[in-house]
Amino acid sequence: MTERLRRRSDFARVFERGTYLSSDQLALRYLRRSDDGPSRFGFVIPRRVGGAVVRNRLRRRLKAILEGVNHSAGYDFVWIVRDGETREPASLPGEARALLEKSGTLGEVTSR
RNA sequence: GCAGUUGGCCGGGUGGCCGCGGCGCAGGGAGACCUGUGUCGAGGAAGGUCCGGGCUCCGCAGGGCAGGGUGCUGGGUAACUCCCAGGCCGGGGAACCGGUGGAAAGUGCAACAGAGAGAAGACCGCUUCGAUAUGUGGAUCCGCUUGCGGCCAGAUAUCGCAGUAAGGGUGAAACGGUGAGGUAAGAGCUCACCAGCGUCCCGGGUAACCGGGGCGGCUAGGCAAACCCCACCCGGAGCAAGACCAAGCAGGGGGCCGAGCUGCCCGCUCAAAGCCCCCGGGUAGGUCGCUAGAGGCCGUCGGUAACGCCGGCCCGAGAUGGAUGGCCACCCAACCGCCGGGUUUAUCGCCCGGCGGUGGACAGAACCCGGCCUAUAGGCUGGCUGCAGAG
RNA sequence: UGCCGGGUAGAUCAAUUGGCAGAUCGUCUGGUUCUGGCCCAGAAGGUUCAAGGUUCGAGUCCUUGCCCGGCAG
Numbered sequence: 001m002t003e004r005l006r007r008r009s010d011f012a013r014v015f016e017r018g019t020y021l022s023s024d025q026l027a028l029r030y031l032r033r034s035d036d037g038p039s040r041f042g043f044v045i046p047r048r049v050g051g052a053v054v055r056n057r058l059r060r061r062l063k064a065i066l067e068g069v070n071h072s073a074g075y076d077f078v079w080i081v082r083d084g085e086t087r088e089p090a091s092l093p094g095e096a097r098a099l100l101e102k103s104g105t106l107g108e109v110t111s112r
Numbered sequence: 113g114c115a116g117u118u119g120g121c122c123g124g125g126u127g128g129c130c131g132c133g134g135c136g137c138a139g140g141g142a143g144a145c146c147u148g149u150g151u152c153g154a155g156g157a158a159g160g161u162c163c164g165g166g167c168u169c170c171g172c173a174g175g176g177c178a179g180g181g182u183g184c185u186g187g188g189u190a191a192c193u194c195c196c197a198g199g200c201c202g203g204g205g206a207a208c209c210g211g212u213g214g215a216a217a218g219u220g221c222a223a224c225a226g227a228g229a230g231a232a233g234a235c236c237g238c239u240u241c242g243a244u245a246u247g248u249g250g251a252u253c254c255g256c257u258u259g260c261g262g263c264c265a266g267a268u269a270u271c272g273c274a275g276u277a278a279g280g281g282u283g284a285a286a287c288g289g290u291g292a293g294g295u296a297a298g299a300g301c302u303c304a305c306c307a308g309c310g311u312c313c314c315g316g317g318u319a320a321c322c323g324g325g326g327c328g329g330c331u332a333g334g335c336a337a338a339c340c341c342c343a344c345c346c347g348g349a350g351c352a353a354g355a356c357c358a359a360g361c362a363g364g365g366g367g368c369c370g371a372g373c374u375g376c377c378c379g380c381u382c383a384a385a386g387c388c389c390c391c392g393g394g395u396a397g398g399u400c401g402c403u404a405g406a407g408g409c410c411g412u413c414g415g416u417a418a419c420g421c422c423g424g425c426c427c428g429a430g431a432u433g434g435a436u437g438g439c440c441a442c443c444c445a446a447c448c449g450c451c452g453g454g455u456u457u458a459u460c461g462c463c464c465g466g467c468g469g470u471g472g473a474c475a476g477a478a479c480c481c482g483g484c485c486u487a488u489a490g491g492c493u494g495g496c497u498g499c500a501g502a503g
Numbered sequence: 504u505g506c507c508g509g510g511u512a513g514a515u516c517a518a519u520u521g522g523c524a525g526a527u528c529g530u531c532u533g534g535u536u537c538u539g540g541c542c543c544a545g546a547a548g549g550u551u552c553a554a555g556g557u558u559c560g561a562g563u564c565c566u567u568g569c570c571c572g573g574c575a576g
Binding site: 004005006007008009010011042043044051052053054056057060061063064065067068078 | 130131132159396397432433434436437438439474475476
């Protein structure tokens with residue numbers, strides 16, 4: 001997983017037409033593209049969650065979690081950290097996997 | 113050693129695997145790009161955005177007014193509200209810390225309380241004089257009823273007219289202190305000394321200021337982070353500045369001899385089918401700016417120091433929905449528990465060793481620097497002051 | 504990233520030469536009513552975002568921090 005979402009228009013498209021899923025601390029929007037290139041990712045972490053260090057750390061943890069996942073090609077994902085009061089970093093991997101299962105965008109050859 | 117005070121520095125390390133951003137090299141490919149490899153990759157505050165500069169644009173960045181900023185003195189610097197040194201005042205036993213233009217240029221402010229709040233003021237008190245009342249005394253004077261009145265002296269109380277700022281009381285603040293003279297009582301009313309003020313002279317210092325002497329008057333309070341005065345400084349915006357390329361859209365209204373981006377005036381410049389203003393519409397892509405700099409370290413010399421000159425060496429982030437991460441092992445500081453030993457009569461504490469556990473704060477570059485301020489687990493180290501004398 | 508504006512009762516807002524922090528709505532208590540509302544009477548409710556400083560005295564002036572909101576190429 002290397003490709004990032006880099007343009008404002010990419011984010012706008014996913015937010016307008018993407019499917020929305022959420023759990024306690026996370027939310028996910030994703031959209032099937034017309035091509036079969038590598039899937040791309042973007043992260044949205046509101047300022048309210050914390051300072052720059054906290055927000056950077058959350059984004060990196062999410063990236064690390066997604067390293068080990070085999071995604072289907074041709075999707076654009078936007079991961080959103082929800083502005084909750086209680087924050088439990090340890091449960092992030094489980095939540096992320098649950099959302100991906102629900103979306104049905106995992107690769108045919110199931111992870112590993 | 114303990115307590116205090118003040119300055120400087122560090123702010124986890126090593127290795128392995130998988131990844132991320134920039135740049136370079138090699139190979140492949142027509143090209144987009146792919147593969148491999150090398151190298152660099154967050155901070156002391158990168159933070160808050162409180163000051164100051166560089167840089168860019170506003171035609172030039174000129175003058176005056178308005179407006180804003182700074183404020184003991186001298187120096188450092190590109191500049192500063194910063195830094196260094198010094199002066200004065202206050203606090204502390206000391207090291208040391210904190211404050212710092214002008215209130216006799218003018219205008220103004222001080223609720224409540226209090227008599228009075230600015231060169232003010234008689235509420236209580238104190239005192240002279242006058243009136244009335246009530247006791248007391250009377251050698252001498254007058255009347256007689258021979259101990260009473262007038263009269264006189266003095267006392268007390270009340271009232272009135274004045275005097276008085278020493279005392280009481282109010283307040284954050286009440287117009288010097290002590291002593292003597294003086295007075296009806298008092299008072300810088302007068303005098304001596306002290307404190308404080310103004311002014312002149314001499315000496316020291318670049319200066320703030322300090323020391324000494326003469327003269328004057330006898331008090332001239334607080335607040336300028338109130339207006340203000342004085343001295344000095346400041347044009348405006350900000351890298352989302354600004355320049356170029358590509359893509360895309362739709363024009364309409366108004367003003368014109370004015371227009372020129374904080375406000376006004378002057379000067380200056382540019383203009384006559386060009387510029388400005390308003391409404392509406394389109395874009396949200398790329399390249400440059402963009403990282404080597406008032407940079408660090410060491411040394412000589414100048415300087416009390418901040419710092420400067422010269423010489424040598426060293427380092428090298430440039431992202432743009434925004435790159436530093438994940439997993440693992442070992443080590444290190446610290447903390448907690450247990451065990452053993454030493455010190456002690458013993459407990460506690462301290463020191464040494466072993467095992468197990470916990471476990472590294474505040475915080476992330478966004479044009480670049482110099483400061484300030486704020487956040488920060490813990491550690492290393494220098495100076496100075498005081499105390500105790502070996503827990 | 505840069506530049507502006509604002510924090511006062513539960514809510515919306517006032518407070519000028521710096522001098523006892525108020526108004527409206529809401530809340531509570533009592534009255535009126537068979538009961539509730541309306542109405543009448545009364546009451547409670549504030550570290551003025553926080554910490555320092557100037558002043559005799561600070562919501563107001565100065566410094567620092569925190570939070571909220573807005574603007575832009």
